Amino acid sequence: MWATLKNARHQAETQRGFTIVELLIVIVVIGILAAITIVAFNGVQDRAKQAAAQSAVSQANKKVLAYAVLNSDMYPPDLATVGITNGDVMYQYSFNNNTSPRTYGITAAKGTFSYFTSNTVTQPTTGAYQGHGKDGRDPITNLATNPHAASGGWGNQTPAGSTLSYVPNGAQDGGYAYQITTTQAGQMRISTSHSVGSVAAGDVIAVSLDINAPIATTAQIELGVSSSFPKSAVFNVPAGWSRVYGEVTIPAGTATGAVSVVQLFTPNSVPSGQTWKASRILITKGAHMSAYADGYSTNWVWTGVPNNSTSTGSPVL
Numbered sequence: 001m002w003a004t005l006k007n008a009r010h011q012a013e014t015q016r017g018f019t020i021v022e023l024l025i026v027i028v029v030i031g032i033l034a035a036i037t038i039v040a041f042n043g044v045q046d047r048a049k050q051a052a053a054q055s056a057v058s059q060a061n062k063k064v065l066a067y068a069v070l071n072s073d074m075y076p077p078d079l080a081t082v083g084i085t086n087g088d089v090m091y092q093y094s095f096n097n098n099t100s101p102r103t104y105g106i107t108a109a110k111g112t113f114s115y116f117t118s119n120t121v122t123q124p125t126t127g128a129y130q131g132h133g134k135d136g137r138d139p140i141t142n143l144a145t146n147p148h149a150a151s152g153g154w155g156n157q158t159p160a161g162s163t164l165s166y167v168p169n170g171a172q173d174g175g176y177a178y179q180i181t182t183t184q185a186g187q188m189r190i191s192t193s194h195s196v197g198s199v200a201a202g203d204v205i206a207v208s209l210d211i212n213a214p215i216a217t218t219a220q221i222e223l224g225v226s227s228s229f230p231k232s233a234v235f236n237v238p239a240g241w242s243r244v245y246g247e248v249t250i251p252a253g254t255a256t257g258a259v260s261v262v263q264l265f266t267p268n269s270v271p272s273g274q275t276w277k278a279s280r281i282l283i284t285k286g287a288h289m290s291a292y293a294d295g296y297s298t299n300w301v302w303t304g305v306p307n308n309s310t311s312t313g314s315p316v317l
Contacts, residue, residue, distance in 0.1 A: 049110040054124040056089040057108035061117040061124075064104060075104040092132040092139070105129030109136040131301035134314045140293070141303075141312045143197065143283040144262075147294045149178040150307040171279035172210055172241050181275045189265040190278050197285065199225055200256040206288040207262055208245040212277035213237045217266050221246035224261035228254045234267060243280075245290045259283075291316040 063082035068075055075095040076082050084091060088110065095104040105118040107128040114134045115124040128134030149166055170177030182188060199205065207221045216239045221232040232246030244264070262283060280292040293316045295302030300313030 046111075046113070050113045050115075052089060053108045053110040053113050053115045056091070056110070057106055057115045057117050057124050060084045060091060060093075060106050060108060061122070064106065073102060075102060079106070090136065092129070094129060094131055105132065107132040107134065109134075112136045128299060128314055130299055131303075131312045132299075132314065134299065137315050139312050140284060140289050140315045141310055142294055142300075143285060143310050144192070144281040144294075145309055146192070146307055147281045147292075147311070148307060149176045149279050167277065170277055172212075173280070175279060177210075177212070177277040177279040179275060179277050182270060182272050184272045185269050187266055187268075188270045188274070188276060189263055190276070191261055191263045192281060198256055198258055199250050199254075199285065201250050201252045201254045203250045203285060204288075205248045205250070205259065206245070206284045206290075207232070207248065207264075207281070208243060208290045208292070209264065209281040210241060210277075210279050210292070211237055211244050211264070212241045213239055214274045214276065215239055215270065217270060218268065219244060219246075219264055219266050221248055222263040222265060223248050223250075223259050224263070225250060225259050226255040226257040230254070237266075243290065243292070247288070289315055 060079060060082075063084060064075060064079075067082050074097050077095075079085070079091055079093045090109045092107040092109075093105070096102060101119065103119050105116060107114055107116040109128075112135045113126075114128050114136060115126055116129040116132065117124060118129055131139060133139040148171070165179045167177050167179045169175070170179060178190065178192075180188070180190060205223060207223075211219075217237050218234050219237045220234055222229050223231075228251065230248050230251050232248045235244060235246060237244055262281070264278065280294075282289065282292050293300050293311070293313060295306055295309075295311035295313075297311075297313060297316070300311055303310045303312060
């Protein structure tokens with residue numbers, strides 16, 4: 001009898017389940033192994049995307065050069081001409097056959113990885129050609145044609161009789177700034193003329209610029225399009241240098257047309273004898289970016305004459 005009880009007790013002891021500590025250890029080990037597997041898998045995927053982007057831009061580069069050999073050193077008008085189209089890999093292409101030497105640039109992106117080649121960079125290089133978006137992002141266009149007030153032309157100012165000038169080394173970055181000194185109390189208005197392509201009802205135009213305000217106040221952005229002057233919401237402007245940002249939605253019923261003027265103004269009256277400065281204006285349609293960039297910024301390019309044209313490049317994050 002005693003032997004039978006002893007044997008039953010032994011079986012019960014040997015058949016007991018896992019303790020909580022043992023289960024936790026198993027769960028932790030499984031989690032670690034899963035994490036290692038996921039990291040390794042993601043690493044393999046990333047390397048595959050990088051290799052695909054490199055190979056794609058290399059093949060596109062060879063086709064562009066082959067086209068030039070057969071066409072008096074003229075680069076193709078687009079990549080489709082040489083049989084390159086978007087698919088799993090997204091391409092960007094720029095060329096200029098009117099300069100000496102002629103130039104071209106190709107950027108290929110797979111996921112968040114991009115490589116480029118050009119007439120001077122013959123091997124696939126990580127990043128993007130100037131003016132292109134990189135790492136799979138679309139390029140941004142600054143529609144301000146005189147963003148740094150470098151050539152004057154920032155338009156009229158109020159109150160009436162206020163002094164207008166363009167000040168070298170007046171901006172935060174040492175560049176030109178537009179300066180206005182009020183001669184009487186009233187709304188302070190800085191106007192700048194720009195032709196922002198064609199806009200229609202529902203379009204969102206984002207405007208940001210550096211402002212050096214002598215007092216803390218509120219302001220709005222106003223656009224002139226056709227006979228309409230839609231405004232942004234009111235935002236705060238602190239005293240001193242700051243970067244202000246406003247979005248203007250083109251209202252329903254607005255006739256399609258170009259934005260002829262962009263204005264920053266104070267809804268309330270400001271005192272006389274105040275000096276305001278403004279510079280580094282960024283105007284974007286659809287895509288919004290409050291950080292400043294123009295044709296002199298890294299990976300950006302002017303689309304025409306510097307300081308007198310739009311500019312494009314990779315988004316500044």
